[in-house]
Amino acid sequence: MKKLINNPENVVRESLEGLAVAHPDLVKVHFDPNYVVRADAPAQGKVAVISGGGSGHEPMHGGYVGIGMLAAACPGAVFTSPTPDQMFEATKAVNGGAGVLHIVKNYTGDVMNFDLAADLARGEGINVESVLVNDDVAVEDSLYTAGRRGVGSTVLAEKLCGAAAEAGRPLNQVVEVFNKVKNGGRSMGMALTSCTVPHAGKPTFDLPEDEMEIGIGIHGEPGRMRTKVRPADEVVDMMMDPILKDVEFRDGDPVLLFVNGMGGTPLIELYIVYRKAHEIAMRRGLRVVRNLIGPYITSLEMAGTSITVLKMDDDLIKLWDAPVRTPALRWGV
Amino acid sequence: MKKLINNPENVVRESLEGLAVAHPDLVKVHFDPNYVVRADAPAQGKVAVISGGGSGHEPMHGGYVGIGMLAAACPGAVFTSPTPDQMFEATKAVNGGAGVLHIVKNYTGDVMNFDLAADLARGEGINVESVLVNDDVAVEDSLYTAGRRGVGSTVLAEKLCGAAAEAGRPLNQVVEVFNKVKNGGRSMGMALTSCTVPHAGKPTFDLPEDEMEIGIGIHGEPGRMRTKVRPADEVVDMMMDPILKDVEFRDGDPVLLFVNGMGGTPLIELYIVYRKAHEIAMRRGLRVVRNLIGPYITSLEMAGTSITVLKMDDDLIKLWDAPVRTPALRWGV
Numbered sequence: 301m302k303k304l305i306n307n308p309e310n311v312v313r314e315s316l317e318g319l320a321v322a323h324p325d326l327v328k329v330h331f332d333p334n335y336v337v338r339a340d341a342p343a344q345g346k347v348a349v350i351s352g353g354g355s356g357h358e359p360m361h362g363g364y365v366g367i368g369m370l371a372a373a374c375p376g377a378v379f380t381s382p383t384p385d386q387m388f389e390a391t392k393a394v395n396g397g398a399g400v401l402h403i404v405k406n407y408t409g410d411v412m413n414f415d416l417a418a419d420l421a422r423g424e425g426i427n428v429e430s431v432l433v434n435d436d437v438a439v440e441d442s443l444y445t446a447g448r449r450g451v452g453s454t455v456l457a458e459k460l461c462g463a464a465a466e467a468g469r470p471l472n473q474v475v476e477v478f479n480k481v482k483n484g485g486r487s488m489g490m491a492l493t494s495c496t497v498p499h500a501g502k503p504t505f506d507l508p509e510d511e512m513e514i515g516i517g518i519h520g521e522p523g524r525m526r527t528k529v530r531p532a533d534e535v536v537d538m539m540m541d542p543i544l545k546d547v548e549f550r551d552g553d554p555v556l557l558f559v560n561g562m563g564g565t566p567l568i569e570l571y572i573v574y575r576k577a578h579e580i581a582m583r584r585g586l587r588v589v590r591n592l593i594g595p596y597i598t599s600l601e602m603a604g605t606s607i608t609v610l611k612m613d614d615d616l617i618k619l620w621d622a623p624v625r626t627p628a629l630r631w632g633v
Numbered sequence: 634m635k636k637l638i639n640n641p642e643n644v645v646r647e648s649l650e651g652l653a654v655a656h657p658d659l660v661k662v663h664f665d666p667n668y669v670v671r672a673d674a675p676a677q678g679k680v681a682v683i684s685g686g687g688s689g690h691e692p693m694h695g696g697y698v699g700i701g702m703l704a705a706a707c708p709g710a711v712f713t714s715p716t717p718d719q720m721f722e723a724t725k726a727v728n729g730g731a732g733v734l735h736i737v738k739n740y741t742g743d744v745m746n747f748d749l750a751a752d753l754a755r756g757e758g759i760n761v762e763s764v765l766v767n768d769d770v771a772v773e774d775s776l777y778t779a780g781r782r783g784v785g786s787t788v789l790a791e792k793l794c795g796a797a798a799e800a801g802r803p804l805n806q807v808v809e810v811f812n813k814v815k816n817g818g819r820s821m822g823m824a825l826t827s828c829t830v831p832h833a834g835k836p837t838f839d840l841p842e843d844e845m846e847i848g849i850g851i852h853g854e855p856g857r858m859r860t861k862v863r864p865a866d867e868v869v870d871m872m873m874d875p876i877l878k879d880v881e882f883r884d885g886d887p888v889l890l891f892v893n894g895m896g897g898t899p900l901i902e903l904y905i906v907y908r909k910a911h912e913i914a915m916r917r918g919l920r921v922v923r924n925l926i927g928p929y930i931t932s933l934e935m936a937g938t939s940i941t942v943l944k945m946d947d948d949l950i951k952l953w954d955a956p957v958r959t960p961a962l963r964w965g966v
Contacts, residue, residue: 302826302845314904316904317908566928591655
């Protein structure tokens, strides 16, 4: 295992310490329990949007805490759900009186622990709504999941709901924004290599030198198929086809096209993937009105990519364009 | 070789095609010869800042073309200098009458070809200044270089000079900004793995499973030493020490601290590196007033990092904070 780490036990803590000293203007990091919170939290009278999950997917979620996006993020151990007390403490820390939205990715541990945290917070009189991301069209049920996994749409939901909260919209309207992402966003991923969880010390799975896995999950959960490595254009076809079949698109529908890097794939390749994904979307009659290209929801150093297509409308475009200032996503401010 | 590509021969072209369809609001891509130019070029009456070099370092340089940064970028084949006609055509395309600055990284091919292009452009009456980045403290002379290599400072110089040009400063003042970066910016890198140039099809060098290379160049040029893989904190020490010895810093000096990913190293590790680099800078009496953390000057999928320390002053801070909108670096707009 070759990594720029010290002790595998301290990876999450030391990385969070790095985040804290790097961005004191944007975030504060609390330890034991671990959570990352906006430096200016709580925002009185505004909805707070929270997410969290296992570490190893950076910049998600801690890198998205800041102005116009998340109010807090709860990082678990690598590829392991955070504990209920992390979400509970974070919920209390960001509660500004207008309610708190928990954005939960559909993994069994996350769902259970966020549920517990929401119950605890409600017991203290905090208005918590919980929503579930399950946008991965690759497989029903998986190693960590009942139903579909939550992947790329999470990043988009965090930006869009965060913008709605920042604009002062009430909790039910922030949930409405989320539901648009849930209904109109679909994703699929693939890997050329495995990744290595630091405390495991060896690759999560074996993938022969000439094979790739289509439909893989962000923790290396099995996908749809293994096949010999194929040209990028074919790989993109194999992901875009199931994505575009899963949502009812109409000719001329505006979409956001998100080509994500899994961590070990360089940008020069992601733009080759984007080129083909864009071409397929256009051929299908869609209008790509916004895009995002880069490593935004990763799986440690896994080589691979995922594609997310999200149906947009005028309000979602407005929320997407709204100023955001976080360690990993920033524009307009 | 596992890559998300089609034909190795078409990697640069197809990636540029992806850049073009992804960001038509920011850039235009010209082919044969290849160059990326601001969508609104030329900016009449303003200095134009150009850079270029081998591909494989994305987002550098094409991802830095746009508002407040580069007016054009000339991508060569992977790890291969662009040709003089690329820079010549790009220079003509962005010339707005106030002169053109060529930011050249110190590699033999780049220096020679940019020199030729500058001569050709001057022959057409364009006022061209050429400046050389040679910030890598690791080694004097190298596989591709006479003297020091140009690495991480390039990204900072492109942002700072681009901001000066955008603000309407004359060419000599944009050169002055560059000279501050040249005098006050130093870098060093390291690798855990090699990378594979697509048309070569095999790793550029061999690095045993338990070794790393300190002081490596961005094309895999030999560094200072190979050693067993060590904890991240020791690795950072081995880079920060020569960097901080090379420039005369005074107690309280403001600096920008840039922790760069080589392409295959995930963000969770870069923040562990940042944590230690920041601590060392503080202990040395420096004030880290700005930072940049992520894969900004890469070597394909190489795993590793580089650190750049740049001495700042009030004017450089102002230029750093100025709005920038490019495919890869964006804030304030």
